[in-house]
Amino acid sequence: MNIELKETTVRELINGYEDKEEEGVTGYGGKLDIRPPFQREFIYKDKQRDAVIDTITKDYPLNVMYWAVREDGNFEVIDGQQRIISICQYVEGDFAFKNRYFHNLQNDEREQILSYKLMVYFCSGSDSEKLEWFKTINIAGEKLTDQELRNAVYSGPWVSDAKRYFSKNNCAAYGLGGDYLSGSPIRQDFLETTIRWISKDNIENYMAEHQHEPNASELWLYYQSVINWVRAVFPVYRKEMKGVAWGFLYNEFGNKKFDTKKLEKEIVRLMQDEDVTNKKGIYEYLLTKNEKYLNIRAFSDNHKREAYERQAGVCVKCKKKFEIDDMEADHITPWHEGGKTISVNCQLLCKEDNRRKGGK
Secondary structure, three states: OEEEEEEHHHHHHHHOOOOOOHHOOOOOOOEEEEEEOOOOOOOOOOHHHHHHHHHHHHOOOOOOOOEEEEEOOOOEEEEEEHHHHHHHHHOOOOEOOOEOOOOOHHHHHHEEEEOEEEEEEEEOOHHHHHHHHHHHHOOOOOOOOOHHHHHOOOOOOHHHHHHHHHHHOOOOOHOOOHEEEEEEOHEEEHHHHHHHHHHOOHHHHHHHHHHOOOHHHHHHHHHHHHHHHHHHHHOOOOOOOOOOOHHHHHHOOOOOOOOHHHHHHHHHHOOOOOEEHHHHHHHHHHHHHHHOOOOHHHOHHHHHHHHHHOOEEOOOOOOEEEEEHHEEEEEOHHHOOOOOHHHEEEEEHHHHHHHHHHHO
């Protein structure tokens, strides 16, 4: 891994600056992708933007930036995109600072800005080296997400096409499944989630394998299949469906047939069950039959004390006497058989017997 700290002037930075909107933003003589395919869109507020210009006009040091050196010798912004665009937009005359546009400044004021020196780390190396570096450095400003860092390392035509589907405000992925995924498309949450699903949690391996492919159609088709499957199996939408790990469920159960009416009846029942404390987990429970997703309400200390006194401290299994802190509450009639988390359905077992009963 090779990391070099260099000085770059604003004059050098804005040379060849061009904002092509969907096609990206370039500068530094056309050699710098200021907003390459992996980067989120410009989101600085006026106050943040003005703070950048204020720092430069006062000749104060601006936070260091990070650029990745590509194989073709050009560069991509890893951190500093929003500061760079603020600088370029001001010099281009897109906004005024303290009621003065750049062209309103005196010659010496303009020269001071153009000669201002930015500190930039130029980072080059193998994909794995760059990814490890980007993960461990304390990036200044608004930090990149893990997926933005991965996109930087595995940039190429595949990432560019994937962003078209998953990484824009009101993108196709958001329009189709925004009610089912958590996070923000522009922070790469939708892209990260979908790759995690299709790769079975091997995101970096998947991106490395597909890095130089011309498009991300496989990923997009997979995403559509997941969302369409969810809508078919659970046609009645509820807010608890947002953020469920649908892709993993699709991978395991996508080829199985379900009685949607029976599932809906169970959902209604479980939504009304006060012992089910994690309503979001209902969907995973119905498919896997694993009660851990429901977080069944535990017996209270009062329930436990009442059962302890009723049993005189004797474990109902081994018939030995224990202190209350050495015993655990258990449903006499299991929850899945209709048992409730109430005093009359509470019994105490010693810890060993309770773990043995639960197969823990």
